[in-house]
Amino acid sequence: MMNDPDLLNAASALIARCKAKGEMIATAESCTGGLITGTLTGVDGSSSVVDCGFVTYSNEAKNSLIGVGNDLLAEHGAVSEQVARAMCEGALDRAPNATIAVSVTGIAGPGGGTDTKPVGLVHFGCAAKGRETITTHTVFPGDRHTVRKATVLKAFALIEEMLDRKD
Template sequence: MIDDDILKAASVLITRCKAQGEMIATAESCTGGLITGSLTAVDGSSSVVDCGFVTYSNEAKHHLIGVGNDLLEQFGAVSEPVARAMCEGALERAPNASIAVSVTGIAGPGGGTDTKPVGLVHFGCAGKDRSTVTYHEVFDGDRHAVRKATVLKAFELISDMLDQK
């Protein structure tokens, strides 16, 4: 069900988080819960995964994790300011998380524009007592490839946040 590459990366991340006493929250749009689902597919994830927010709609982004309607209107859901607000909002609302990652993008095959092409994903990663980081990339491939690349990059950003401690 979940790609072997993703499961291997999730297992490594779970081990690192356990060793460092960190708990993760996610705020997902284009992955629809795949990041959280991949983490929880690994044995022992309950000591590392706090919660996941699937915020596919703008209304969910606003009501569940506090993304300002002004940001959504000014920049659109697929943007750096929204990715930042998503991870910071998830970290604030998650009861036990010390790190939160967010993803918002256009997985395709439709929905892209000249300024926001299919494959564009914005990421945010926030940690307690750490600086929030953002990143974006345009991934190649079909919907499956974009979502897989997004999950793997999200794991990488969480790993980088662990290095900040």
């Protein structure tokens, strides 16, 4: 999937914008398992804007690597707005050079969904130095591949939105 032209074109455009604005990216990924960072680093010149990526698939990893509270995970579940916010803010805090961090946590499928958290539900967070954190969620239709691809593109769009908030 990291060779997908749609993803690589979007990554290339994002890298150019981040470079022009002097921004460095960190990621905190659950349902994409590193695909956001992998797609970004598939583009020449990505080292000038990609700081690091945290793949936090388990709740234990979310807690120990990026500081998502166990109480938050227990109360809201890993797939929630609150956890997406804590993930991006924790990644931004722990990344050595990042100025922007994006997070994704969701249910890519084909199993794991419930009535209140269906397959395709993904929560996003984007935090940046000196700017208010953005959170959103989407339920993407389709199979696991489609949900993960759509999640990467939405994460890129969220970073673009954050770039527009820079003075």
